[in-house]
Amino acid sequence: MKLVCTQSDLNTNLSLVSRAVPSRPTHPVLANVLLVADEENQRVNLTAFDLSLGIRTSFAAEVTGGGSFTIPAKLLNDIVSRLPDGEITLEDEAGDDGTAYIAYLTCSSGSYQVRGMGSEEFPELPAIEGGTILNLRPEALIEGLKGTLFATSPDEAKQVLAGVHLKVLKDCLEFAATDGHRLAVVQTANEKAEGEETEQEFEVTVPAKALREVERMLVMRQWTEPVTLHFEQGQVVFEWADQRLTTRTLEGQYPAYRQLIPPSFERQITMDRRSFLSAVERIAVFADQKNNILKCSINAVNQEITLSVDAQDVGSGKESLPAQISGESIDIAFNVKYLIDILKTAQSPEIQLQLNGALAPVIFQPLGGVNATFLVMPVQLRA
Amino acid sequence: MKLVCTQSDLNTNLSLVSRAVPSRPTHPVLANVLLVADEENQRVNLTAFDLSLGIRTSFAAEVTGGGSFTIPAKLLNDIVSRLPDGEITLEDEAGDDGTAYIAYLTCSSGSYQVRGMGSEEFPELPAIEGGTILNLRPEALIEGLKGTLFATSPDEAKQVLAGVHLKVLKDCLEFAATDGHRLAVVQTANEKAEGEETEQEFEVTVPAKALREVERMLVMRQWTEPVTLHFEQGQVVFEWADQRLTTRTLEGQYPAYRQLIPPSFERQITMDRRSFLSAVERIAVFADQKNNILKCSINAVNQEITLSVDAQDVGSGKESLPAQISGESIDIAFNVKYLIDILKTAQSPEIQLQLNGALAPVIFQPLGGVNATFLVMPVQLRA
Incomplete structure (x- = not known):
């Protein structure tokens, strides 16, 4: 595997996916970021996955040898963020025992070697085949998240209360969050693109942690094109531009919050x-x-x-x-x-x-x- | 006691002295700031003192009744910093038992009462009568502190190593700090004001904690007039404008650091x-x-x-x-x-x-x- 990319592309994309690297990985490879160099498309994919939340991004690079391997995310991030602007060359080499990979990073300032692991150990991001697909306006998504995330429970043991409940209705999205002491409900219009089929109404509860990343990434990119949401039992995928965020959903009956609001x-x-x-x-x-x-x-x-x-x-x-x-x-x-x-x-x-x-x-x-x-x-x- | 001052004066001066309020006071009154209203000079003095480091500042106010009392520093700071711009009226009233004072704070937004203590319980800042007096250029002081403070030991049990050693020589100041692993020495010119008598040479070791405050306060005020230093066995006072910082010195022989520097x-x-x-x-x-x-x-x-x-x-x-x-x-x-x-x-x-x-x-x-x-x-x- 061999590729040449800019420091700023590698740095930006590394910091993005790093948010899905667990601070206490249950398996060593989860502390790594998966790097896939695609020679045909001349792109590099980065993936991090804590088994609940997964983030994948891709960026253009001059790939002269396709391949993949994984590198400790924090170490790579620490180095790359300190490198000067300019081109970075990344190569890998399988270790003597065939599993301990070494990544060679070269740039104008010097050369660095980082011990990695083979990509075969990295878990696959859940793929969603079929399921519900719909398009959301990023502004509607951001507005709904900003208005509700604060009211979620910080305690993951509280199950569905640690997430935002998202209802897709005919012409609008409804976001709701409650930690048992307070409730926040936001409705935002969700106009459909021309010719788009009317989706069925559906609802899903998504962990606040993943949604905070969705909000952060959309705001950072100032993304304005529709965000695609794929939904299948147990998984949701948010996809836009060259970024993709996968998260498990929170299972269980969400409280009937509308009943809490007095009629008069x-x-x-x-x-x-x-x-x-x-x-x-x-x-x-x-x-x-x-x-x-x-x-x-x-x-x-x-x-x-x-x-x-x-x-x-x-x-x-x-x-x-x-x-x-x-x-x-x-x-x-x-x-x-x-x-x-x-x-x-x-x-x-x-x-x-x-x-x-x-x-x-x-x-x-x-x-x-x-x-x-x-x-x-x-x-x-x-x- | 009664006075009227601006929110910005009270706020700025409170944050300044608050740095000398101990986080774990050995006596309740040390968590307070001493407020003295001087009717004759139409000024207010604020003092905080942790028994090692003392900071006193003063500012102009409309004092219609002189007097003094002490108020919990953090609480007062928290309120005043959130008040809108404009005038603040402060009054006090002795409690029923003659010791539990209440301070009444009124301004455009509302009224607040804070329970304080009588000023008689607040320890006196050490006064220096006589002793050595000299004037330092603030730029020389800042330069010397910036260049040496980093090399002091963070461990107060290390005695003199937790301070900067200041030597006043004929035409210059020498600052030195060492934590036992490294040493920093800075010399700065110290021109004398015209007609000023030549002081005797002397040296003193001052706690890094107090000197960090001196540096911070001088840089913040962008003060350019000479800083007066009073020195007597066991105590040093830095004085400029309407601010005064008192600190105990660190006793003990300072290491003969010049010997550590090889001659060639x-x-x-x-x-x-x-x-x-x-x-x-x-x-x-x-x-x-x-x-x-x-x-x-x-x-x-x-x-x-x-x-x-x-x-x-x-x-x-x-x-x-x-x-x-x-x-x-x-x-x-x-x-x-x-x-x-x-x-x-x-x-x-x-x-x-x-x-x-x-x-x-x-x-x-x-x-x-x-x-x-x-x-x-x-x-x-x-x-």
């Missing part, structure tokens, strides 16, 4: 999102000292909301903000962290709250822009 | 510093895997240096760089970390190495710019 509300409040967020962040300094609970006194007469925390031992804070309030005055309390997450995610100039009682679910919706619904359970206020 | 050398090498640094950083990727040892083959015939690491299990790297070499060829090995520290600190376009044998001290000197000497002990090369 007794109170509605509209506020400037940024002022609300800044005030919550300041008052949060005291809430840190007191179970992170923030009190919101909604005053319909004065048309203002007063945020306060009284942490006896250390001090207290109080801020009032103007708000358009319909319905009666009420006191309600929230976990500060959940409030901050929603107010940061919402993006819109204004945010609308809808609620019934002090212990019933509260709905937050950005006004204008994204069609998102955030639900938070209030907490009990101790006098 | 058999070999001299001059190299481009940046190329040398980049090459070392790349080869360091392999050295990570092998006790951080890097081999330098100095080839007088070809006038080049070859850097290499052979980490059997993972791979190897080799780079050659042009160099002006006088003396015979030799192989020598270094700890990569020490080499990188020196090459980063040196700053100059070119660097000069001087050495005798493969196991004798090697001297590095930047060519042009700072008058600095770095000494490193080579390590033994195993075949």
Whole structure:
């Protein structure tokens, strides 16, 4: 195998796939990146796979000898990222025992040898034959992920709660995430390309970890062409340009989250999102000292909301903000962290709250822009 | 006590003194910042003190009632840094038992109360009466600190080795630091102000922790007027503008470091510093895997240096760089970390190495710019 490529191509693509290299590989070869040199197409493929998440990218190179082998991802990344701009030559040579490969890397600054392993030890990325195929607008995908990923559970043992539930409906995509304390639902339009067949409706739950990579890669590439999604029982593949991300899906019944959203509300409040967020962040300094609970006194007469925390031992804070309030005055309390997450995610100039009682679910919706619904359970206020 | 000041003044000065607030205070009041409102001068003083390092700053304020009290530094900092631009009013009130003070902070966004403690519990910063006084150019001080702080020992149990040794000579300042494996010595000119008396020569060892703050504060303020240094047995005070940093000195005999520098050398090498640094950083990727040892083959015939690491299990790297070499060829090995520290600190376009044998001290000197000497002990090369 022999190829010549640029430092920047190799470096960019290595950093991309490296995100799928496990930090504690269960098998030594999983700490490696699989490099395939394709002489016919004059391209190089890089693949990393942690047995759940797999990333493959390809880039153009001058391939004078096809072949494949695997190299420790971190070591190769560390070297290549420090090399000067310019051409890099990569060659391999099977070791004496036929399995311990050595990769020879040469460039203007010097020469480096890295011990690798044969490609036959590297697990195959799951291939999807048939299954459901559909095209997604990258902006719709990014919007949906940005609006929901924060509400997934960080605990992988929580099964489906550690993922985003994606529903493909007739003309839109619906993203949902809940960690059991809060819920985020985003709907985005998904126009079809002309002549495209109407797909059947379907739903799937995808691990947050893989979706964070999808979001990151799409944003980084500023990709605007449709992303192809292949779905078959147990696996999803996202594919665009010369990149491909494979992930297992999360099995199990996703909670019937629509039932959690009350059908009607007794109170509605509209506020400037940024002022609300800044005030919550300041008052949060005291809430840190007191179970992170923030009190919101909604005053319909004065048309203002007063945020306060009284942490006896250390001090207290109080801020009032103007708000358009319909319905009666009420006191309600929230976990500060959940409030901050929603107010940061919402993006819109204004945010609308809808609620019934002090212990019933509260709905937050950005006004204008994204069609998102955030639900938070209030907490009990101790006098 | 009552005062009105701007958010930006309070915020800037709080972050400055906060560096002297201990993370694990031995007494609760040390986690606080002392605030003194001076009605006569219409100024506010802030002080933090960890019993070794003390920082005091002052700024203008509208003081309508003089007085003093202490407030938890982190909490106050967290709130003030999040407040909007504009005026802040601070008032205090003694608690019911006369000791638990409450500070009332009011501004356009809201009002906050923070529980503090009386100022009588806050330890006095050591005062220096008499002692040696001298003026230092801030650029000379910054240059000397930048060139030596990296070579101090991070281990405070190492006594004087955890500090920089400062010698005030007739017309110059000499800074020295050594952790036992390497040595850095920087001399900087210290012109005297006109009419200033010639001070006696003296020397003192100051903790690296305090000097890092001095460097940081001077660089941040871009201060150009002389810094006054007061020195008395056991204490040093650095003073400039409205800022003052007090620190205990490190007691004990400082190593006679000049003796470590060989009087003559058999070999001299001059190299481009940046190329040398980049090459070392790349080869360091392999050295990570092998006790951080890097081999330098100095080839007088070809006038080049070859850097290499052979980490059997993972791979190897080799780079050659042009160099002006006088003396015979030799192989020598270094700890990569020490080499990188020196090459980063040196700053100059070119660097000069001087050495005798493969196991004798090697001297590095930047060519042009700072008058600095770095000494490193080579390590033994195993075949």
